[in-house]
Amino acid sequence: LDNEEIDHFRAEFLELHPYDQAQIFIEQSKKIRMQIYTYLSPDEMAEVFENIELDDIDSILTEMEPRFAADILAEMALDDAVDILNSLEQNEVASFLAIMNAKSANEIKDLLHYEEKTSGSIMTTEFVRVKSSMTIREALNHLRKEAPDAETIYYVYVIDDDKHLVGVISLRDIIISEEDWYVSDVMSDRIVSVPAGEDQESAAKMMRDYDLLALPVVDFQNHLLGIITVDDIMDVIQEEASEDYSKLAAVSDMDKVDTGAWMAAKKRLPWLIILLFLGMLTASLIGRFEETLDKVALLAIFIPLIAGMAGNTGTQALAVAVRGIATGESDQEGKLKILAREAGTGLITGLCCGVLITVIIYLWKDEFYLGLLVGISIMLTLIVATLAGSLIPLLMHKMKVDPAVASGPFITTINDIISILIYFGMATAFMDVLL
Amino acid sequence: LDNEEIDHFRAEFLELHPYDQAQIFIEQSKKIRMQIYTYLSPDEMAEVFENIELDDIDSILTEMEPRFAADILAEMALDDAVDILNSLEQNEVASFLAIMNAKSANEIKDLLHYEEKTSGSIMTTEFVRVKSSMTIREALNHLRKEAPDAETIYYVYVIDDDKHLVGVISLRDIIISEEDWYVSDVMSDRIVSVPAGEDQESAAKMMRDYDLLALPVVDFQNHLLGIITVDDIMDVIQEEASEDYSKLAAVSDMDKVDTGAWMAAKKRLPWLIILLFLGMLTASLIGRFEETLDKVALLAIFIPLIAGMAGNTGTQALAVAVRGIATGESDQEGKLKILAREAGTGLITGLCCGVLITVIIYLWKDEFYLGLLVGISIMLTLIVATLAGSLIPLLMHKMKVDPAVASGPFITTINDIISILIYFGMATAFMDVLL
Structure with missing residues (x-):
């Protein structure tokens, strides 16, 4: 390892954007990564670490010297370091905190106890706060001093003597103000803030609606605890949407494309086996109508059609309801309205498809009564499947269960069962006409 | 309308955040909205307009004086005004541009010709650019002057004499630099930029990966054309994810919760009718096996189970593939790897479920050969359905069709047909053993 080579590597590598550094770093073999650790300072590695995905970081942390790892964690943006520690085992966290410098360890400890997916869990405490009694000049000087450590300096939060959040002032406003004005004159007291215990999705919605670059997090007495920055919120928006999407498709936790077949199978099998048992329920239901089926074997032909249509309309209704709940468009009052609308939608689509299928079967098989049976x-x-597709997620939301858990395949299987009951129930009742 | 009342309304209303102003404004009756127009200036209305959703704006524009509307559009953030005009009829756009002041009209015209969903279509030209030869003091003064009109002043872009993008400097760097340094000394030449014709999803991915607040848009010669700000990207991320989600559920364009039953039915019926015809195909397929079905009526019992499992696993594979494509995790090279992985996943899940169902049917019905038939x-x-679920979106992506169009129900129905062919094909072939 001669010095010139190290200098060359450092010059090339540090010239890159930290995201690209991370991409390169993660693709190296363990041997080369071990070398990189000796070339870079904890400070420089921290920037790389901020851009590595959580899934990959665990194995990397274990391959390096614990003290070096602790130094990196201490140098990282506070919220990213907390994310990493939250993904580790309790005893690993404790040992990292023990060898870390006391200041960083305390800052991290303060953030570690927020529950996953709350606003508190994604906030950082590295932000700039000023007192309302400062002048713009004082605020600007304070800002210059804090800039190297702060996540953002584009919003500065104004607090009173008891640390209550009383205003916000943007760097833009500071720049265009006279230096001897007071902060209290320039600041806006029209503050949008989020309680620390609130779901991160609410924080994301606020930032999106109000077009904010940062959102202050407060406790129930309006003390300023930290801020959430927009880069973290972009990840939250992406993550929550992906989550709803993968649940609709019944894949617990979306596989990444590079996962192997075993991992992928492990993630999908639990769902498939649950659905297999639900499918057995459907089979045993049809079994009860064996007598009917023996008499009119033609009935079997339309089973997949009816069950399929039930599944499709149920999935549509489900998706609308889940997104409505996720985007906060449905509040308590709106739920009855949603159900009424879905009932109407089911009626209209049901009438259209029912009439269409009756005509088709009559023309195709010359069987009017069979057509009528299938149509009705x-x-x-x-109607029932559309209602079920929206009722089930709404009920789950009411019971504080994430409605996205009612995945598409799950609703589909429920609706299969409903549709088979209706179809064979009617066929059995009107057997005389069919024979 | 006495003056005191107007003053009171203005004081209360303008105190609110523009997002809240918009929420209140949109809920008023037409009569009250007409009054509000007389109370507020085009400038003040512009801020309200920036926070109203596109769907609602059309009807509002037509109810107001065209000249007042044109003034509002001219005062709005450029990219938001362009979004609105892009949603209007061609002749409406022309008439608004005709009565607008020439400067705004020209700025808008420059942006109108970018194709929907490209980076160019969401960029704004209201940003701050400086020359690399300026001092920090000059740059700061320039910034102060431009601040009122610019979408963001937190990133300042540096251009050379031919308007090529050569660097970027953050307000943070400007603030902490000495006033007599040169821009070229402080700026970063490590620039991430996006071509104007590139898909907005790529721009979103870049901003998310590199944690940017703004992204410069360039032409193919690296001339700086405009910038995309993070508030627009948050909407893009949300929008694209919602779109994939609604397509997975076969709802063309997600209904909002407040849409009526007729509108909802209109959006879902086309899908349902296509699926109905595909379902008829399945029915006619089973019809061909009527003889087999007559001999062993018990076969019918397991139709929904097999078709359902095919649909479920296909939807899972589809979702993984669509998200992989959307997040850019699959490039040309990765596609064969994805297919190989899905084949492996199908084999593993198929083996597990197959053995399980054979055992269950044997224990339940005491029918070993029927169980084996269903199991195999x-x-x-x-295996086939899992492969189909990932092959179809990958092929569509290759053919430059949005893979999300291959919705869950569509894949499900295709897989229904495949599964019925396999099941009845095998049953017919091994009829002797079953009887």
Whole structure:
């Protein structure tokens, strides 16, 4: 390892954006990574670490010297370091905190106890706060001093003597103000803030609606605890949408494309096996109508059609309801309205599809009564399945369960069962006409 | 309308955040909105307009005086005004531009011709650029002058004499630099930029990966055309994720919760009718096996189970592939790897579910050969359906079609057909053993 080579590597590597540094770093073999650790300072590694995904970081942390790892964690942006520690085992966290310098360890400890997915868990305490009695000049000087450590200096939060959040002032306003004005004259007291215990999705919605670059997090007495920055919120928006999406498809936790077949199978099998048992329930239901089926074997032909339509309309209704809940468009009052609308939608789509299928079967098989049976079954099925597709997520939301858990395949299987009951129930009742 | 009342309204209303102003404004009756127009200046209305959703703005624009509307559009943030005009009819756009002041009209015209969903279509030209030869003092003064009109002043872009983008400097760097340094000394030449024709999703991915507050948009010769700000990107991330989600559920364009039953039915019916015809195809397929079905009516019992499992695993594979493509995790090279992985996943899940169902049917119905038939069918079905679920979106991506169009229900129905062919094909072939 001659010195010239190290200098060359440092010059090239540090010229890159930290995100690109991280991309390169993560692709190296363990041997080369071990070398990189000796070339870079904890400070420089911290920037790389801030851009590595959580899933990859665990194995990297264990391969390096614990003290070096602790130094990196201490140098990182506070919220990113907390994210990493939150993903580790309790005893690993304790040992890192023990060898870290006391100041960083305390800052991290303060943030570690917030529950996952709350606003508190994604905030940072590295931000700039000023007193309302300062002048703009004092504020600017304070800002210059704090700039190297702060996550953002574009919003500065104003507190009173008891640390209550009383205002916000943007760097833009500071820049265009006269230096001897007071902060209290320039600041805006129209503050949007979020309680620390509030879901991170609410914070994301606020930042999106109000077009904020940072959002202050407060406790229930309006003390300023920290801020959430927009880069973290972009990840939250992406993450929450992906989560709803993967649940709709019944994949627990979306596989990354590079995961192997075993891992992928492990993530999907639990769902498939649950659905297999639900499917057995459907099978045993049809089994009860074996007598009917023996008499009119033609009935079997339309089973997948009816069950399929029930599944499709249910999935549509489910998706609308889940997104409505996620984007906060449905509040308590709106729920009955949603159900009424879904009932109407089910009725309209059911009538259209029912009439269409009756005509088709009549023309195709020359069987009017069979066509009518299938048509009426489809109509009733669509109404019930559409209602079920929106009722189930709304009920789950009411019971404080994440409605996205009612995945598409799950609703589909429930609706399969409903549709089979309707179809064979009607077929059995009107057997005389069919024979 | 006495003056005191107007003053009171203005004081209360203008105290609110523009987002809240918009929420209140949009809930008023037309009559009250007409009054509000007389109370507020175009400048003040522009801020309200920036926070109203596109769907609602059309009807509001038509109810107001065209000249007042044109003034509002001219005062709005450029990119928001362009978004609105892009949603209007061609002749409406022309008439608004005709009565607008020439400067704003020209700025808007420059942005109107970018295709929907490209980076160019969401950028703004209201940003701050400086020359690299300026001193920090000059740059800061320039910034102060431009601040009222610019979308963001937190990133300042540095251009050379031919308007090529050569660097970027953050307000943070400006603030902590000495006033007589040169911009070229402080700026970073490590620039991340996006071509104007590039998909807005790529821009979103860049901003998310590199944690940027603004992203410069360039032409193919690296001339700086405009910037994209993070508030617009948050909307893009949300929008694109919602779009994938609603397509997975086969709802063209997600209904908002407040849409009526007719509108909702209109959006879902086209899908349902396509799926109905695909379902008829499944029915006619089973019809071909009527003879087999007549001999062993018990076969019908397991139709929904097998078709359902095919649909479920296909939807899982589809979701993984679509998200992989959307997040850019799959490039050309990765596609064969994805397919190989999905084949492996299908084999593993197929084996597990196949063995499980054979055992269950044997224990439940005491039918070993029927159980084996269903088990092997499920195994083959899961392998083929899993492959189909990832192959179809990958092929669509290759053919430059948005893979999310291959919605869950669509894949499910395709897989229904495949599974029925496998199941009844095998049952017909091994009829002797079953009887």
